[in-house]
Amino acid sequence: MRSNLQYNKWFKRCLFLLPTVVLLYLLVQFFPYTSLMRLIMFPLIVAINAGIIFIAAQKTEKKVSNTLKGTLRNVLIILLTLLVTIVLYPQASDRHIVVQIKDGIHAIRHYEDITTKDLRLNKDQSGRIIGDSNERYVVALYKFSQDIPMDGSFHIYEKAGNRTFNPVINNVEQIPEKLMGFHKLMWWVMEHN
Numbered sequence: 266m267r268s269n270l271q272y273n274k275w276f277k278r279c280l281f282l283l284p285t286v287v288l289l290y291l292l293v294q295f296f297p298y299t300s301l302m303r304l305i306m307f308p309l310i311v312a313i314n315a316g317i318i319f320i321a322a323q324k325t326e327k328k329v330s331n332t333l334k335g336t337l338r339n340v341l342i343i344l345l346t347l348l349v350t351i352v353l354y355p356q357a358s359d360r361h362i363v364v365q366i367k368d369g370i371h372a373i374r375h376y377e378d379i380t381t382k383d384l385r386l387n388k389d390q391s392g393r394i395i396g397d398s399n400e401r402y403v404v405a406l407y408k409f410s411q412d413i414p415m416d417g418s419f420h421i422y423e424k425a426g427n428r429t430f431n432p433v434i435n436n437v438e439q440i441p442e443k444l445m446g447f448h449k450l451m452w453w454v455m456e457h458n
Contacts, residue, residue, distance in 0.1 A: 274322075281318040284343050285311060288350050292362065295447045300357035310353050314346040321345075358393070362447075368397035369451050372404045373458075379404045381412070386423055403448045407455045410437045 289307060293299070299306070321342050354362055372379065383405035387398035406413070406421075413419050413434060420432040421443045434440060441452045 278318050278322055285314045285346050285350050288347055292354050296362045297446050298357045298359055299355045302355035306353055306355045310350050313349055317346055318342055365447060368400040372400040379408050381409055403451050406440055
């Protein structure tokens with residue numbers, strides 16, 4: 266009976282890691298550029314969150330007998346682990362994901378301020394994209410999609426092609442298909458707004 270109770274405790278604690286794993290999966294889908302940092306940071310994120318769950322459960326297990334307090338504790342544990350996951354999520358060469366999301370929301374909210382100039386990415390001398398240029402670019406693609414030349418001269422993200430990615434746009438329907446990560450979500454939001 267006692268070992269069965271111990272098993273249930275460990276099982277419940279492991280279930281608390283499920284939101285972390287789901288969030289990591291979603292973040293990889295929307296923000297895939299983690300480079301090899303993914304190999305280091307993902308196990309570290311899971312280990313830190315497992316530690317948070319274990320310590321919080323140990324410290325409050327006997328103190329929390331009320332179901333309302335227990336539910337509140339569980340919600341706080343999950344929120345804390347999700348926060349840790351977001352804060353520690355790596356990005357290889359771009360800004361932190363919170364900044365990218367904020368810039369994306371800002372660009373969509375200021376849709377009317379987007380001009381055809383935003384169809385050109387703002388880059389520094391080394392070719393790195395500066396500031397919120399990526400997010401403004403996606404909104405400009407959506408806003409001016411009918412004005413983009415469909416003769417094969419327009420390359421999405423101003424990239425040259427390779428074997429795995431053809432950046433040439435020949436029709437408007439290709440634009441959302443060729444957007445990457447979070448930019449697909451931005452396009453979807455604009456389509457459904």
